[in-house]
Amino acid sequence: MNKKSIGILTYYWPPAGGSGVQRWLRFSNYLSDLGWDVHVFTFKNPKYPILDKSTIKEVNPSIKVTKIKGFEFPNFLKKFSNEESIHHHHNGFGPNYAMNKVGLLRGKSVEKSFILMLRELFLFPDARKFLINPSYKFLKQYCQNNNMDVLITTGPPHSMHLAGLKLKKDIGINWIADFRDPWSNFFQNKLMNQLDSTIKKHEAAENEVLKSCDAAFTTSESLRTKFLNRNSKTFYIPSGFEQKIDPISHDKFRILYAGSMKDIQNPENLWLVLHELIESDKTFKENIEIILIGNIDRRILRSRGFKKIPDYKILSYMPKKNLNIEISKSELLVVCSVNYAESDDIVPGKFFHYLSSNKNILGISNKGSDLEKIIYQTKSGMSFEYSNYEDLKNYIYKCYNNFIDGKKNEREYDMNYLSSNVTKEIDKIISSI
Template sequence: MTTSKKILIISYYWPPAGGPGVQRWLKFVKYLPEFDIEPHVYVPDNPTYPLLDEKLVSEVSDKAIIIKQPIFEPYGLASVFSKNKTKKISSGIIPNQKKQSFVEKAMIWIRGNVFIPDARVFWVAPSVTFLKKYLKEHQIDTIITTGPPHSLHLIGLQLKKEMNITWLADFRDPWTTIGYHKQLKLSAWAANKHKSLEKEVMNTCDQLIVTSPTTKTEFEAITSKPIAVITNGYDVEKVVKKPLDEKFTLAHIGSFLSARNPRILWKALHELTTTHAAFKAQLELKLIGAVSAEVLQSIQEFGLESYVNHLGYLPHDEAIVAQRSSQVLLLIEIDSEETKCIIPGKLFEYMISERPIIAIGPVQADFAHIIKETNTGTFFTYGELEALKAQIELTFEQFQQNNLMVNPIGLQQYSRKALTEKLAKLLITKH
């Protein structure tokens, strides 16, 4: 009789946290026992999550052993002064620099220069003390840290230095090249500190896991340690089937950040509503999730506010239902060199929704390749206004003819179970 291999996963985001950060390891943990791996999951007991989704608690595998320890987060103190601003900044929504209040400027400066690498850094020392004992008692010799927040990699770093363990560092997003990193008002000293910690983590762990090929290439310039690409993916979910929206709905699910503001899309829609009476009568912009003030202002500037149906944040299961009843799904990524590597987690849920995707992002974006190879939609750069407009018009014609559909190919490789199998092989090889 074989004994399951035990591993310890150190994560900040865990149910009842909402948003994309929680999904990756919630699903890995769900499937790891099928590959004879027993997951122990270490998470904070009293975290400050910007989004909550209580329904996700029921998705936690009953085969997982969950360990919780208290965390001190200065965001809790800051929220006494401005709860809404604190929530936004902690979730990565950084206001436009020209429109930042004094409080926002101070909070962003402190976030970048005092709490290095982030405001969860106070959890590192107590976690190391607790986990050294826990790992010995439960005879666990393999740990995985997942970030952001990248403070969790410092827990792995210290445990690796003090114990005979195998350590895999999972980067859901890059560290110093993530889009918002430059907006943190970093001093030269703070910028160097971030860089040196990043380099030490990457050169001390036994294995790196990243979510995109571009991040792998980027990290190969910093370390010679092995790097595996395991993207995010989709899970097979029982979803209440609703009829498709009667209007021509363009739906965006997830946080619509200021830097992700697609003026090219608003311009295309403005021109189509101005010249195309049927389009004007049928258009609806369905926004699910937090939307920045800058995005809403741009929508207004292009005269599109009357088409907006802003549903706010919805629990994951409700968001999926709303997504699958939409006519078209919008996937928008920031137009910068740093975001080529970002493959949004929602892409994979989009791909199995049987609705066409219209995506806008930087030149050579990794997710453009996935959309093309799976035949799930069309991708445009920020310089392709006329092509984008033509695609929206074509899609609208198919909608009018009741013939708007998509025929995906090769999706199975992105299923959560297939991706967990890839992870399990890595864990067994490293043992």
Template sequence: MKKVLIITYYWPPSGGAGVQRWLKFTRYLPENGWIPVVFTPENPEAPAEDRSLLDEVPDEVEVVKLKIWEPFEIYKKLTGRSKNSKINAGFLKEETGNSFAEKVSLWIRGNLFIPDAKRFWIRPSVKFLVKMLKEQKVDVIVSTGPPHSMHIIAEKVSKRTKIPWIADFRDPWTDIDFYDKLRLSGWADRMHHKLQLKVLKNADEVVIVGRNWAKGLQRHYSRKIEVITNGYDKADITTKHVKYPEKFSIVHVGSINADRNHSFFWASLEYCIENVDGFSEDFELMLVGKNDVSVTLDIRKYGLSKHVNFISYIPHNEVIAAEQKAAVLYLPLNNTPNAKGILTGKFFEYLASGRPIFAIGPVDGDLAHILNETGAGTISDFDDQEGMKKNLITFYKAFKNKSLTCKSENIRIYERSELTKKMVELFESVL
């Protein structure tokens, strides 16, 4: 059995999307001849906690933890937040207001904490890991980001130990959707690009989750970029007790930040409520996860409040069951320059749920390609309100006729066990 060192900020009991990719890889690595050694912070600032995920960590996995210092206590004091409040990802704001303190803290974040607020963990982690790897042999190092400080740690450790290194990008770096919101100085922008280039040049292999984002990395440095998407875990799927939905329930799982909040969607729902017979009585909307304040305001603006059920968080082991109870699964992409490459982790779980998907995003992007390939649902462009109304009405009529089903053909290639085999092939290639 070979060993792989996985350097990740997100690990159970932390919850949220950032945990899933490498938690699932570790689940299937031992049966493919690899023992994972996970290096992660002892005290991370996680957006959510989900202790049910601890049950998914295989017995073979060795988890090594090291304390991290992060400047979030200073940020919370500066912005008047309580000590126990959680920091949301992706610039999601749950309350109105854009105080001077928030603007100042954002400037500090973008210009002083490069590549991110985890930068203070780099030096102690490198020192710790170099010492550990003298006593414990591993064959390959993997870093997964964001946060991209994980890549910097891996680059330094690989250089000192001569152990081959694979850099895994769950999201882009300088092409990420909120990069232009960081209020970067020219110097800070150059530093981000310099560090990104260092990772792209020095990693033995670079992996990213979608084709369009791979092309984006290649524009920064011309080299081969491997694509291994996110996926779904067949062990999480059961068809027991799945009944045809009693209500025309549209379900969204995950956070909706301002870039994913599409007014045309809310307006389309308002139109259907007012103009489609029976829609108002049958329709309900379930939003599972955190939502930007703009979502709440739009729901009120378009008169949808009585139809909406807000659920702050459900454990991941209950997510698929919640999705399977839906009539339709809602999937809004970020209306940002990198939208063509967005393939959210929950999209693949949506695929596996067997329920039709109502997506909003580029009709020529990676997600649209897979939707068309699998027949798993529809997608409307960000400003195509007529298309949204048409798709909603089509889904509703099928619901009334008891014929609202989903093909989801040829999705087996997105099973976590199959994707793990692709990752293992990459491990073997760098030895």
């Protein structure tokens, strides 16, 4: 009996680091274990913000990986710019490039205003638009020469979906569009304060993708709800976690944040609460350990609240194996959503990484957000609005006292979010389309 064949078009693939690569790296491995003939299509000379060569070893040897040649605009742009972080975002330009009403970037140069306008006018839907046609042409030929039962495109970058759309129109391939983040409603797009015509183009492209694909995946329940009226076969597929992280005893009450933190995620009250507890309780000051791992926006480090913290450690990005050790020594794990209106449909992938440790999670998010809901649904911790000071302080102090008293977390692991179990649901869905 021939194996069922699945193609996955993804920009992020080992040796890429960070959360963007983990979702389909894990799902691809487990789909292969379930008997699928997995073909991954990615790109030559990609521009990844983070490299983690250890992820190469995680790829199931049975997976066939093909790299498509295409023009990488961020590589080209870097030749003319000293701004190293210009490509360090899904869409090629991050929120530091947000433009105000008169067309100048907030606190940025006219040169960077021009770069943003260039993107606005010529780089739709994102800086990887020049990979759409090479992907379409290569995959069309590949599908004609090889039997492929289904293709999954995963974005951002959403250019991957437009390549899938062209294939669907041309050869009618069974196609699933996987949205790791929102598209037209994504906060980064809002921060750029785009032209009305560009906003409408994003909405129209998103609509066409949703109405044309055979199924859509989302990483939050509310985004699924928003998509259902355009595609009734929209499924919530959480990223999940790969394995349990066993605790390691540590002599400090460690509060840890892992991942990038943008200015729009700055939990100002968290810094102020920690400052108050450190100043008011000598034993808390002696026992507290604050660890930040990843790329922290400089504006956060210069903020009034953060500058009040007397002692902390900021560590650079580290491979997942090393990060697991740091998490295992922690007592309270911080995850921040986006402090922006109508941007509550994002569940950071880091949440599931934290969930695998069974440690208490401290969420900072808007009320009613998907992050808040999943924290309470999994009973993994507490979530607080950005403006909530007193409840946040009380929760941190409660966790601290439990640590001092030697109380252990007796909550059971939520195995529904184990990636191997999530992949079984994916298997059922793609087998039915």
